[in-house]
Amino acid sequence: EEMKAEVIHWWTSGGEAAAVKVFADQFTKAGGTWIDSAVAGAANARNAAISRTVSGNPPTAMQLNTGKQFDELVEGDLLADVDTVATEGNWKSVMPQAFIAAATRKGKMYAVPVNIHGQNWLWYNKAVLTSIGAAEPKTWDDAFAVLDKLKVDGKVIPLAFSGQKNWEQNLFSAVLIGVGGGPMWVGIMGKRDAALARSAEFKAVAVAYKKLKNYVDAGAPGRNWNDATSLVIQGKAGMQIMGDWAKGEFVAAGKVADKDYGCTVLSNHGGGYMMGGDVFVFPKSKDAATTKAQMTLAKLMLAPETQIQFALKKGSIPVRSDVDSSALDACAQKGMRYVADKAQQLPSVDMLAAPALVGAVQDAISQYWNTDMSADEFSAKVAAVLKAQD
Amino acid sequence: MQRANVDIRSLRIGFGGLKVLDNLNLHVEASEFLVLLGPSGCGKSTLLNAIAGLIDVKSGEIHIGGRDVTWAEPKDRGIAMVFQSYALYPRMTVRKNMSFGLQVAGTPQDEIGRRLGEAAQMLRLTELLDRRPFELSGGQRQRVAIGRALVRHAGVYLFDEPLSNLDAQLRAELRVEIKRLHARLGATMIYVTHDQIEALTLADRIAVMQGGVIQQLDTPKMIYRAPVNRFVASFVGSPAMNFIPGSIARDGGAAFVAGTSRFSLNGYVFRGPPTDAPAVLGIRPEHVEVTASDDPFAVPARVEMVEPMGADSLIWCRLADGTAFSLRHDADAPLRAGDTLALRFPPETLSLFDDKSGQRL
Amino acid sequence: MQRANVDIRSLRIGFGGLKVLDNLNLHVEASEFLVLLGPSGCGKSTLLNAIAGLIDVKSGEIHIGGRDVTWAEPKDRGIAMVFQSYALYPRMTVRKNMSFGLQVAGTPQDEIGRRLGEAAQMLRLTELLDRRPFELSGGQRQRVAIGRALVRHAGVYLFDEPLSNLDAQLRAELRVEIKRLHARLGATMIYVTHDQIEALTLADRIAVMQGGVIQQLDTPKMIYRAPVNRFVASFVGSPAMNFIPGSIARDGGAAFVAGTSRFSLNGYVFRGPPTDAPAVLGIRPEHVEVTASDDPFAVPARVEMVEPMGADSLIWCRLADGTAFSLRHDADAPLRAGDTLALRFPPETLSLFDDKSGQRL
Amino acid sequence: MRLSLSSRLSVVLALLPALMVMIVVYIGATGWTVWMSLTNSRMLPNNNFVGLRQYESLFGNDRWITSVHNVVIYGVLFVSLALAVGFLLAVAIDQRVRAEDTIRSIYLYPYSMSFVVTGLVWQWLLNPSLGIQHVLRSWGFAGATFDWIVRPERAIYCLVVAGVWQASGLVMAIMLAGLRGIDDEIWKAARIDGLPKWRVYASIVIPMMGASFATAAVLLSTAVVRLYDLSVAMTNGGPGIASEVPAKFVMDHLFERANIGLATAAATTMLVTVIAVVAPYLYWRARKGDIR
Amino acid sequence: MTVLAEPLPAARRRRARMTPARWGLYAFILISALYFLLPLYVMVVTSLKPMAEIRQGNLLALPVSPSIDAWVTAWASACTGLTCQGIKVGFFNSVRILLPSVFISILVGSLTGYALSLWRVRGASILFGAMMVVAFIPYQLFIYPLVRVFAFTGLGQSLLTIVIIHTIFGLPTMTLLFRNYFTSLPPELFKAARVDGAGFYQIYARIMMPMATPMIVVAVILQTTGIWNDFILGLVFAGRDNLPMTVQLNNIVNSTQGERAYNVDMAATLLTALLPLLVYFGSGRWFVRGIAAGAVKG
Numbered sequence A: 001e002e003m004k005a006e007v008i009h010w011w012t013s014g015g016e017a018a019a020v021k022v023f024a025d026q027f028t029k030a031g032g033t034w035i036d037s038a039v040a041g042a043a044n045a046r047n048a049a050i051s052r053t054v055s056g057n058p059p060t061a062m063q064l065n066t067g068k069q070f071d072e073l074v075e076g077d078l079l080a081d082v083d084t085v086a087t088e089g090n091w092k093s094v095m096p097q098a099f100i101a102a103a104t105r106k107g108k109m110y111a112v113p114v115n116i117h118g119q120n121w122l123w124y125n126k127a128v129l130t131s132i133g134a135a136e137p138k139t140w141d142d143a144f145a146v147l148d149k150l151k152v153d154g155k156v157i158p159l160a161f162s163g164q165k166n167w168e169q170n171l172f173s174a175v176l177i178g179v180g181g182g183p184m185w186v187g188i189m190g191k192r193d194a195a196l197a198r199s200a201e202f203k204a205v206a207v208a209y210k211k212l213k214n215y216v217d218a219g220a221p222g223r224n225w226n227d228a229t230s231l232v233i234q235g236k237a238g239m240q241i242m243g244d245w246a247k248g249e250f251v252a253a254g255k256v257a258d259k260d261y262g263c264t265v266l267s268n269h270g271g272g273y274m275m276g277g278d279v280f281v282f283p284k285s286k287d288a289a290t291t292k293a294q295m296t297l298a299k300l301m302l303a304p305e306t307q308i309q310f311a312l313k314k315g316s317i318p319v320r321s322d323v324d325s326s327a328l329d330a331c332a333q334k335g336m337r338y339v340a341d342k343a344q345q346l347p348s349v350d351m352l353a354a355p356a357l358v359g360a361v362q363d364a365i366s367q368y369w370n371t372d373m374s375a376d377e378f379s380a381k382v383a384a385v386l387k388a389q390d
Numbered sequence B, C: 001m002q003r004a005n006v007d008i009r010s011l012r013i014g015f016g017g018l019k020v021l022d023n024l025n026l027h028v029e030a031s032e033f034l035v036l037l038g039p040s041g042c043g044k045s046t047l048l049n050a051i052a053g054l055i056d057v058k059s060g061e062i063h064i065g066g067r068d069v070t071w072a073e074p075k076d077r078g079i080a081m082v083f084q085s086y087a088l089y090p091r092m093t094v095r096k097n098m099s100f101g102l103q104v105a106g107t108p109q110d111e112i113g114r115r116l117g118e119a120a121q122m123l124r125l126t127e128l129l130d131r132r133p134f135e136l137s138g139g140q141r142q143r144v145a146i147g148r149a150l151v152r153h154a155g156v157y158l159f160d161e162p163l164s165n166l167d168a169q170l171r172a173e174l175r176v177e178i179k180r181l182h183a184r185l186g187a188t189m190i191y192v193t194h195d196q197i198e199a200l201t202l203a204d205r206i207a208v209m210q211g212g213v214i215q216q217l218d219t220p221k222m223i224y225r226a227p228v229n230r231f232v233a234s235f236v237g238s239p240a241m242n243f244i245p246g247s248i249a250r251d252g253g254a255a256f257v258a259g260t261s262r263f264s265l266n267g268y269v270f271r272g273p274p275t276d277a278p279a280v281l282g283i284r285p286e287h288v289e290v291t292a293s294d295d296p297f298a299v300p301a302r303v304e305m306v307e308p309m310g311a312d313s314l315i316w317c318r319l320a321d322g323t324a325f326s327l328r329h330d331a332d333a334p335l336r337a338g339d340t341l342a343l344r345f346p347p348e349t350l351s352l353f354d355d356k357s358g359q360r361l
Numbered sequence D: 001m002r003l004s005l006s007s008r009l010s011v012v013l014a015l016l017p018a019l020m021v022m023i024v025v026y027i028g029a030t031g032w033t034v035w036m037s038l039t040n041s042r043m044l045p046n047n048n049f050v051g052l053r054q055y056e057s058l059f060g061n062d063r064w065i066t067s068v069h070n071v072v073i074y075g076v077l078f079v080s081l082a083l084a085v086g087f088l089l090a091v092a093i094d095q096r097v098r099a100e101d102t103i104r105s106i107y108l109y110p111y112s113m114s115f116v117v118t119g120l121v122w123q124w125l126l127n128p129s130l131g132i133q134h135v136l137r138s139w140g141f142a143g144a145t146f147d148w149i150v151r152p153e154r155a156i157y158c159l160v161v162a163g164v165w166q167a168s169g170l171v172m173a174i175m176l177a178g179l180r181g182i183d184d185e186i187w188k189a190a191r192i193d194g195l196p197k198w199r200v201y202a203s204i205v206i207p208m209m210g211a212s213f214a215t216a217a218v219l220l221s222t223a224v225v226r227l228y229d230l231s232v233a234m235t236n237g238g239p240g241i242a243s244e245v246p247a248k249f250v251m252d253h254l255f256e257r258a259n260i261g262l263a264t265a266a267a268t269t270m271l272v273t274v275i276a277v278v279a280p281y282l283y284w285r286a287r288k289g290d291i292r
Numbered sequence E: 001m002t003v004l005a006e007p008l009p010a011a012r013r014r015r016a017r018m019t020p021a022r023w024g025l026y027a028f029i030l031i032s033a034l035y036f037l038l039p040l041y042v043m044v045v046t047s048l049k050p051m052a053e054i055r056q057g058n059l060l061a062l063p064v065s066p067s068i069d070a071w072v073t074a075w076a077s078a079c080t081g082l083t084c085q086g087i088k089v090g091f092f093n094s095v096r097i098l099l100p101s102v103f104i105s106i107l108v109g110s111l112t113g114y115a116l117s118l119w120r121v122r123g124a125s126i127l128f129g130a131m132m133v134v135a136f137i138p139y140q141l142f143i144y145p146l147v148r149v150f151a152f153t154g155l156g157q158s159l160l161t162i163v164i165i166h167t168i169f170g171l172p173t174m175t176l177l178f179r180n181y182f183t184s185l186p187p188e189l190f191k192a193a194r195v196d197g198a199g200f201y202q203i204y205a206r207i208m209m210p211m212a213t214p215m216i217v218v219a220v221i222l223q224t225t226g227i228w229n230d231f232i233l234g235l236v237f238a239g240r241d242n243l244p245m246t247v248q249l250n251n252i253v254n255s256t257q258g259e260r261a262y263n264v265d266m267a268a269t270l271l272t273a274l275l276p277l278l279v280y281f282g283s284g285r286w287f288v289r290g291i292a293a294g295a296v297k298g
Ligand SMILES: Nc1ncnc2c1ncn2[C@@H]1O[C@H](COP(=O)(O)OP(=O)(O)OP(=O)(O)O)[C@@H](O)[C@H]1O
Pocket: B015, B018, B020, B038, B039, B040, B041, B042, B043, B044, B045, B046, B047, B194
């Protein structure tokens, strides 16, 4: 019988689509038919996929963010597990622990993590930094010094920023990890430690975060992230904190890593690489052919060759540590090195918290960033949010 | 079902809290032409709509041709209706407008054609059959509306002010046409109007209504000559009847005294024994006679204004005591404002009304 | 600016390609009551609007009170105007409707109050001053519209079919009121109507229009009695004039021959020397006389239908050769369809028209 | 009007779809919504009754409070401005201008475009470093400042600018129809009275156009309550939560934030508010005999 | 009484071609037209610029090297996921959804409006009032329960489902429009048809609907814009074989990560709006007339 896989995902832009094509091609090679259902916008795609799943007409596979998003699907017994395939492929030994945890429910793996996105990268325009005689910053303190210099210099926007809620949150996460450190990150977002949110250390993080607003231009609110990246590319801005998908814009503009632009992760505590990514889950089906297609998909998505091809196109890094990374660019290789280091591995916010909490914290951060709310008020607010979400 | 009579028994109709008709009884003979006449809002259309089955009655019965149709659908009552606003179907040709009802009823094509041809010819519509309503003048539209009713071969035709949207000349023309139609078809017709000329020229009998009550149901002549109350007297006739307040005096032959003027009532047919009481005298402008000034019953009056109306003129006068009234006179008479006339009020043409109740004396 | 005359010289008006008025001349005397009478679409409103300054003229001049106002703003022409649809400002009280124009013009409050009081009293509107238009009956609305014109103290009042939306009774009432107003104010009035009763009763002179051309400008009496052409003859008068085609025969005294009937023309005033030519004879229903059957000039006719109209009846007859016509007769005459009458057509009341041109002979 | 059995059957048959939709969809779905708002449903609906806890957290939620606040500001400004602009446009077009059809279509076209992208364009135009302010400064007006979209206390007004842009064409069409319905003789009477044009509009025409204003206001009001894509496309609720609106609150929590309980609580609150406003209006109209 | 002392300037032409007021009027029209056209202008120029030019950030500047590549890409080759065929793929889906949805929603709405306005049925005012309320509710709220309802009925996601969905959500507005329109007709027409013996559906189909043309035009315009621009309902209910054009548009425009080609976005948007725009420009005159006919009488 013919193997068909209808896959709902939100990878619709050129680079993303090319990456999906890697999966599709592999699946075709394996004798299946890939039916592509791309819907832009994670919320839209999830909405469509989940609607179909609950109405009994599910896709073969659907994309989700690595994290808590499929908790209820598993509870509702709507997903097929991929434990058998995982065991066969010995995934647990080649994947970062956080990712295995994020895909496992009730002791079984229910999702296939397919990539790792580093979300707290600092991108900077080498020419601009050179022009003021600054070197690549390593810590947030370095970074503030560079930003100050850029500001005094006055020729460019020190920090390119896209003032949308999720990027405000992303920047905050980067500061929280970089200034507050990994344990605080996990404590706040993962363990929902309200007391920690009221601590002086957390308030220091908040102050640092808010300080960044001094280096941002007036046009930032509402700006798309890629327009902010574009400012860095054109030398209109010095640097930007953004996930590694920003690389796509540099590449599209013909820029070369380590030559035209640099990338690094800032930390005052010697490291902390915030890893997010995407998973595919497989709605339960009574149809044997479908199940077969699902397992085939799961298997080939994690095949080393697929992984490296996919990462190349997507700009992410492979979820397996045992692949040959030589084809990847300098920044990606840097990422691979971070991932290889257990001490550096930090889960992204989606992996730590359920969407409702992520959203509530996001609102608080956004309010803090955009109003004259004090750090004290902010920490109280975050504490309250953490407490309310159980 | 031709020549059906219409019988309305204790009809009650209201809208919400408003009572429009209250215990109305009316019998219309088969082949009769009955006109419902009355001021705006008196319930004429309501009554007609009730007969047609277009509004719900509260209580009472409606019989048409002997059948109780109080709760029958409009189409099952053997009636046809013509509306004031024509109510032609705007998107259909004249032909379609007229044949629609028959088609709906499943009448065979050749029968439809026959009736259509007949009606079209009768109403001189043959040329217009393929036009649409907006391509017709007002008079033509109304003829089509009548035609649409005609083809139904109904026993009772209901007309709701069919002519009041037309100008004077057309109105006169179509009036004649309707009258001819009635003579020819011999169907029962109930015709609503508030134009008394129409009522007087068309009706076998007129029902004058006010406030949902039939005030007088009688032949046009009686309605015109012997109105039963002041309302009927004032509503019917144009130019309107003159009213002169005063009182009846029975000293030396009945007479009517208004201020210093005195009118003989010799020859007036009282309905009951007359009493010396305040009353109102009514006389139509055309009944006032100009007489020689030495006539013993003459009353002097001064001309105030002359309104020539073509065939004759309307003369506005005042009596010595200031009472104003009008009289109709030959257009050729060389009368001018300021002239003084001697007038006679022929007693047989007068109407006398009780001052309070307004009932005819 | 009272008692202004109006002088219209070679007026040309068109809409796009359509010529509505072409080289029209008209002189209206100060204090005159001129009625523009004509069928729908003949350009009456266009002319009135041009006088008011509401539409642009193509060429020609308009003088009011001796001043050339061809290009003056409406408000500066010393005119006031009353419209068919009343055109009251719907959300304003009667008081506001009447005073708004004066207020905007900056007239002092006490002067406004004075004029308002005067007009309201004249039109019996005092009670209604605080009502809004929708709370008024049609007749009251039209009185307010007249009031709004009155307070302007204009020299010329223009009326565009002010009464045609009203029912017969109200129409008669307001007609009298306007006539009185004219007598009292002595202002010039130009009044558009297509109702000939109004025209005849109100006008000092009537201008009968057709197709943008004034056909006859004369006193009501002359228009009624001696129409200059068939159009005027047929348009004025209701019930309409009868037309009998035939020819003039001058063998043994002028006479009119129609089929087998022969009417004497002794006493008819010809405009030019008569010729033996096809012609049309016109006679108004009220001029046909019923006479003894041995009258040498009597023509026999058969009664076809009797229309009682209250004061009198309209009798529809046919001559022996089938020509149909109507006559007006006393309502009391005991005539019935089928009766035969002997009729006389008094020559002095006749009108004769050329068969082709329709001009009076 | 007495109806025969077959007529009555026909009426019922014709109203059946509406009735079904009403009962199954609207009443059913509304009931479901209200029930969900009493549970702690997250991504998938569940039946864990939690009483009014969702409402408690709703009214303790800054973003919701801001949303409600915003929709009131937006509603008042948007409805009144769209009415005013639409009316003025209609008046302008009504002056027998040339190329009337073209101009009318220019005013109307925004209504045909979804905000998915026009929102982005507005965002650019209003952005100080990209749009109008930038252009003005590059033309030499150094002091020109138009940065409302990046100022939290002003951002909501930017939504009004774009909302008015989209809707006033529709209002114009409605108003134009109303204006064309005004009797020519009223205009003539006013000219004879010597009234200046603005005065005629102000004192006579506007009071006469109650019906047109009402129609437009109803349509605009429904758009206010449903306001969603404009906020998403232009500011995505920002800066911060400065331009959040209730419908977006519902949507975000329904899908992206997988918090059905809270979303339905917000929706229920909206529904109750709408009923509280619309029902008396309907009742009043019914009393006037307008609705039979 | 007004006596004009000074003679009037007799030769002054009253309505000279351009008075100051007229200038003001045209200025107002021009400025407002600019306000309305500005976004369109930005979209058009942006769609004609290469990305490099767009990155310069000169919104209003005319393209230095204009090209229609973006349009071609948007129409024929922009990728939305794996299918790189531009938005043209969805075009026919949209048309397939649009036609029956517009037709059926107007049919049901007009029938409901007709029944509610001319036939006095008990509870009509309640039904109508409820619909008025519903017109205010954000329809997104109904998505989830409706998904369940359609799953239950076995219709799932299909063309039929999306047509029904559009009919459901169009019902309140359509009913409102047609009810108000039919109420405004002279009641005699209905009475005449009743006397003629026409039944419920005969009166509807042969008398009322032919008369409602202006209203139908308005309804068509409103529904066409609404349904054509719909995205979320199509996505959830249409089924993957029937996804409307707006899904592709959204895919092109709303990519979360990865580069964004604004010129293609703009071209795609303009292409998508083409059909409703045509409907508007083609029927502007009718639109005004129809709206007037359906106005709520206050
Ligand atoms: N549908 C209705 N709802 C409420 N009241 C009504 C309705 N129809 C008529 N009426 C009232 O009933 C009374 C009688 O109305 P009807 O239409 O019968 O008057 P009419 O004699 O025909 O008047 P007209 O000469 O103006 O046509 C009036 O007071 C009117 O306001």
